Amino acid sequence: MRLELDGITKRFGPLVANDHVDLTVEPGEIHCLLGENGAGKSTLMNVLFGLLHADSGEIRIDGTPVTFADPGEAVRHGIGMVHQHFMLIPVFTVAENVVLGFEPTRRFGWLDRRRAHAEVRRLSSEFGLEVDPGALVETLPVGVQQRVEILKALQREARLLILDEPTAVLTPQETEALFRIMRSLRDSGRSILFITHKLKEVLSVADRITVMRLGRVVGSTTPDEADEKSLATMMVGRDVELVITKTPASPAEPVLQLEQLSVADERGVTVVEDVNLEIRAGEIVALAGVQGNGQTELAEAIVGLRPVRSGVLRVEGADLTDATPRERIRAGLAQVPEDRQADGLVLSMSIAENLILDQYDAPPFARHGVRDLSAMRAYGARALSEFDIRAASADVPAGTLSGGNQQKVVVARELSRKVKVLVASQPTRGLDVGSIEYVHRRIVDARNAGAAVLIISSELDEVLALGDRVAVMYRGRIVGIVDPAVGRETVGLMMAGAGEVPPPPPAVNATLGPGDGS
Amino acid sequence: MSVATSSLPVGPAGEERDFIQSATGRFVSQRRVRGMGVFLLLLAVVMALPFGLNVPSGVSAIFTLTTPPSVTVPNLVQPVRAVSIGLAIACALVGVVLIARKSTRGSYLVFSFGTVLFLWSFLVWVGRGTSLNFVSLLAETVIYSTPIIYGSLSGVLCERSGVINIAIEGQFLAGAFLASLVASATGDVWFGALCGAAAGALFGWILAFLTLRYGADQIIVGILIDAFALGLTNFLLQEIFTNHPNLNSPPVFQNVAIPLLSKIPILGPVLFDQSAIVYGAAVLLVGIHLALFRTRWGLRVRAVGEHPKAASTVGIHVVSVRYGNVIFGGLVAGIGGAAFTVGSYGQFTSNMAAGLGFVALAAMIFGRWRPFGGLGAALLFGFSISLVSFIGVLGVDIPSPLLAMAPYLITIAVVAGLVGRVRPPGADGVPYERE
Ligand SMILES: Nc1ncnc2c1ncn2[C@@H]1O[C@H](COP(=O)(O)OP(=O)(O)OP(=O)(O)O)[C@@H](O)[C@H]1O
Ligand SMILES: [Mg+2]
Numbered sequence: 001m002r003l004e005l006d007g008i009t010k011r012f013g014p015l016v017a018n019d020h021v022d023l024t025v026e027p028g029e030i031h032c033l034l035g036e037n038g039a040g041k042s043t044l045m046n047v048l049f050g051l052l053h054a055d056s057g058e059i060r061i062d063g064t065p066v067t068f069a070d071p072g073e074a075v076r077h078g079i080g081m082v083h084q085h086f087m088l089i090p091v092f093t094v095a096e097n098v099v100l101g102f103e104p105t106r107r108f109g110w111l112d113r114r115r116a117h118a119e120v121r122r123l124s125s126e127f128g129l130e131v132d133p134g135a136l137v138e139t140l141p142v143g144v145q146q147r148v149e150i151l152k153a154l155q156r157e158a159r160l161l162i163l164d165e166p167t168a169v170l171t172p173q174e175t176e177a178l179f180r181i182m183r184s185l186r187d188s189g190r191s192i193l194f195i196t197h198k199l200k201e202v203l204s205v206a207d208r209i210t211v212m213r214l215g216r217v218v219g220s221t222t223p224d225e226a227d228e229k230s231l232a233t234m235m236v237g238r239d240v241e242l243v244i245t246k247t248p249a250s251p252a253e254p255v256l257q258l259e260q261l262s263v264a265d266e267r268g269v270t271v272v273e274d275v276n277l278e279i280r281a282g283e284i285v286a287l288a289g290v291q292g293n294g295q296t297e298l299a300e301a302i303v304g305l306r307p308v309r310s311g312v313l314r315v316e317g318a319d320l321t322d323a324t325p326r327e328r329i330r331a332g333l334a335q336v337p338e339d340r341q342a343d344g345l346v347l348s349m350s351i352a353e354n355l356i357l358d359q360y361d362a363p364p365f366a367r368h369g370v371r372d373l374s375a376m377r378a379y380g381a382r383a384l385s386e387f388d389i390r391a392a393s394a395d396v397p398a399g400t401l402s403g404g405n406q407q408k409v410v411v412a413r414e415l416s417r418k419v420k421v422l423v424a425s426q427p428t429r430g431l432d433v434g435s436i437e438y439v440h441r442r443i444v445d446a447r448n449a450g451a452a453v454l455i456i457s458s459e460l461d462e463v464l465a466l467g468d469r470v471a472v473m474y475r476g477r478i479v480g481i482v483d484p485a486v487g488r489e490t491v492g493l494m495m496a497g498a499g500e501v502p503p504p505p506p507a508v509n510a511t512l513g514p515g516d517g518s
Numbered sequence: 519m520s521v522a523t524s525s526l527p528v529g530p531a532g533e534e535r536d537f538i539q540s541a542t543g544r545f546v547s548q549r550r551v552r553g554m555g556v557f558l559l560l561l562a563v564v565m566a567l568p569f570g571l572n573v574p575s576g577v578s579a580i581f582t583l584t585t586p587p588s589v590t591v592p593n594l595v596q597p598v599r600a601v602s603i604g605l606a607i608a609c610a611l612v613g614v615v616l617i618a619r620k621s622t623r624g625s626y627l628v629f630s631f632g633t634v635l636f637l638w639s640f641l642v643w644v645g646r647g648t649s650l651n652f653v654s655l656l657a658e659t660v661i662y663s664t665p666i667i668y669g670s671l672s673g674v675l676c677e678r679s680g681v682i683n684i685a686i687e688g689q690f691l692a693g694a695f696l697a698s699l700v701a702s703a704t705g706d707v708w709f710g711a712l713c714g715a716a717a718g719a720l721f722g723w724i725l726a727f728l729t730l731r732y733g734a735d736q737i738i739v740g741i742l743i744d745a746f747a748l749g750l751t752n753f754l755l756q757e758i759f760t761n762h763p764n765l766n767s768p769p770v771f772q773n774v775a776i777p778l779l780s781k782i783p784i785l786g787p788v789l790f791d792q793s794a795i796v797y798g799a800a801v802l803l804v805g806i807h808l809a810l811f812r813t814r815w816g817l818r819v820r821a822v823g824e825h826p827k828a829a830s831t832v833g834i835h836v837v838s839v840r841y842g843n844v845i846f847g848g849l850v851a852g853i854g855g856a857a858f859t860v861g862s863y864g865q866f867t868s869n870m871a872a873g874l875g876f877v878a879l880a881a882m883i884f885g886r887w888r889p890f891g892g893l894g895a896a897l898l899f900g901f902s903i904s905l906v907s908f909i910g911v912l913g914v915d916i917p918s919p920l921l922a923m924a925p926y927l928i929t930i931a932v933v934a935g936l937v938g939r940v941r942p943p944g945a946d947g948v949p950y951e952r953e
Pocket of ligand 2: 042084
């Protein structure tokens with residue numbers, strides 16, 4: 001399909017999210033769309049998919065102008081989309097989500113569950129994205145939800161596939177698998193519009209690259225002409241430090257201690273088993289692992305979103321195993337949840353309100369039970385500029401922010417108080433290179449100020465760059481704690497449960513899980 | 519490095535989970551289960567003392583287990599004191615089981631068993647020294663429950679698609695009124711019921727139109743419809759029925775005994791010798807349940823009620839689905855309304871729904887937005903109405919306004935105390951805005 005966007009303009013009140021955007025995608029082309037957080041990429045894609053309506057401009061498919069009143073019409077024109085914020089129904093199973101709208105049925109519209117499950121299993125093995133067709137979506141880690149969202153789009157055999165940050169929470173292997181699929185789709189003549197913030201990915205998969213800034217197209221290039229540095233500069237408008245430089249850690253006394261911690265998932269299956277981990281003040285432990293190996297549940301248990309089945313959790317020696325989230329916050333715990341929309345933000349509340357959710361009832365934001373709104377607003381405005389959150393003002397609902405800017409709000413809230421322990425899951429999910437640089441620096445600053453930091457990330461580069469030690473989880477156990485210097489290969493093998501576990505780094509007294517998974 | 523995303527630590531194979539289980543689940547905390555246990559212990563004390571030891575020995579209660587045409591079953595003669603104490607012990611044991619259990623699974627079933635023991639003991643106490651027709655008590659329970667079942671089904675249909683139907687009460691009244699009028703005028707109960715259904719559907723359409731087209735607040739529109747229907751039926755009652763009482767004396771649905779099944783002792787007369795409108799409720803109950811959880815239509819309806827935007831991205835037309843369901847829901851509530859008049863009682867009287875539309879909503883919430891879930895609450899409420907009318911007949915000295923209040927009190931206690939953490943459909947009551 002040949003797609004032409006001609007002069008697309010989309011306003012939200014005074015804000016011009018898309019300003020006369022022109023874009024052409026040829027048949028058999030993987031077209032990458034790059035741009036800062038809030039540049040207008042998702043807005044443009046939503047206009048194209050019929051979720052939003054352009055104020056002006058024209059969409060042409062194979063030369064014919066089209067207008068889509070709703071996404072259904074876009075689907076009927078052969079457009080498929082993977083949404084940045086998944087369009088999955090939480091209380092449905094994976095299979096139900098994948099087949100919705102295209103359900104296999106028997107007579108009288110009777111659902112054919114067996115066929116639905118078989119179909120999902122077939123897709124899942126064909127595309128190398130493992131999912132359990134019977135699992136409830138809301139119980140799945142975001143990485144797995146991402147796979148579901150991708151499978152859903154792929155089964156429709158769209159002629160134009162829009163992928164809005166599909167790789168934000170995928171592991172490198174899954175990303176590779178997705179790229180293989182994309183390339184083979186391209187070779188069969190389909191068009192793909194691909195949005196990502198990861199410049200390496202752009203360079204490896206794109207045929208053409210279009211860069212947006214502040215709602216406008218600011219340039220177009222190809223992987224042959226560009227490199228990471230030039231792309232970053234083009235996007236952000238300044239030079240960006242792509243690799244974080246940090247001083248060696250100087251760990252002090254232990255702050256976060258997990259002793260024989262076990263955690264169960266919604267179905268009562270033990271997904272974290274006998275984990276022992278000690279994180280000291282002033283060090284970052286990065287937790288690596290393929291999604292679904294218990295990292296999510298471990299993080300949730302630490303911050304109090306999930307009960308601990310057995311074992312003990314201590315912060316500065318105090319037993320917080322059964323403490324409420326509020327008590328944990330008071331004890332100095334901060335968290336960046338992996339699903340910002342479900343666990344990190346109240347989307348209908350303003351940015352400023354979201355920024356003080358952890359201290360709305362304490363001075364200066366409340367006195368004698370009465371909130372001080374002007375203090376909140378002033379604080380909100382400051383945070384906006386400090387964390388470079390792109391929004392009209394701090395008073396707009398958090399739900400209207402671009403994905404990356406929502407992430408920044410969560411990070412801003414959690415890093416703005418005095419933290420003793422920071423548990424951050426996918427802390428830079430969906431952030432642009434400039435923002436990643438900033439958030440990484442803030443995390444390292446928190447470490448240097450004496451926080452014990454636990455990072456959970458599917459991004460191996462992030463794990464190796466940030467971690468002073470790297471703990472690898474496999475099937476619910478920590479199978480080894482290594483120095484990041486051992487390199488990608490070794491850590492990758494350990495994540496697969498296959499590698500030989502190197503001895504723990506000598507400087508720190510790491511505690512290994514009792515079972516060593518091999 | 520070839521790290522496949524293999525062998526996740528997942529639970530039972532996917533095949534074991536089916537479309538039904540993906541619906542809203544119930545979460546019961548250990549604490550709540552303990553609370554239920556303690557409650558049963560308290561009940562046991564009541565059963566043992568006022569109902570048991572307080573009654574002189576030698577007094578018996580006689581339960582008649584037969585209604586005239588069906589098979590004769592010998593009467594059940596129960597010495598009040600002994601039976602109550604026996605039941606009290608059983609109830610206490612059930613309470614202890616609840617407190618001691620590790621797992622919370624099936625706690626509601628265990629608890630319901632305990633309350634049944636209490637009700638039994640209460641009946642024995644009420645019937646002390648006389649006889650009580652147990653079978654007709656149950657048969658009336660079914661009749662009183664019928665409108666509530668229709669109402670809660672109506673609620674399920676609407677709310678599963680994301681529209682709150684507070685207008686059930688008004689749809690009841692409209693259905694009851696028109697069914698009576700038309701059945702009286704034409705002499706045809708079926709046609710009357712049909713028109714009652716149509717009246718409900720019309721009010722359903724009004725709700726749909728105002729909320730879906732103009733995005734009006736669902737609760738407010740619903741309450742307005744209730745108030746409007748009450749005023750309108752009262753007005754017409756005055757204007758038409760007082761001058762033409764013959765237009766308010768409809769024929770009613772006759773009981774139809776189902777061959778063989780109606781011959782079963784006790785159960786037969788209770789369940790299988792009822793009118794078409796009662797059977798209709800049963801059919802709809804099963805039908806809507808299957809349609810909602812087993813068909814494409816149901817999957818789409820639930821998708822729309824949970825996450826309309828996601829549903830629209832796969833080409834489902836959110837607004838049409840909601841229109842359909844709200845009108846269908848109104849129709850079902852309209853039949854429920856007809857049950858008040860042509861179903862059993864005949865005449866239309868002022869405000870005859872008497873808040874049962876709201877009770878039906880409570881039943882639906884208690885039933886976690888599932889057709890069969892609401893059935894339990896509907897039956898409980900029907901039972902309490904039927905019990906109250908029996909007690910009235912037996913002449914127990916409890917002030918009658920207090921008695922009339924009892925069913926509502928029971929509903930409040932059950933809904934507030936037992937429901938626990940239920941989760942409505944994700945987009946329940948949230949208007950769908952397309953941009
Ligand atoms: N519904 C809305 N109401 C008001 N403003 C909106 C709405 N949706 C998006 N915006 C604004 O439009 C701008 C572009 O947002 P968009 O989501 O397109 O960014 P993006 O390029 O996808 O960014 P990211 O990389 O963070 O996902 C942002 O400033 C955002 O705040
Ligand atoms: Mg976006």
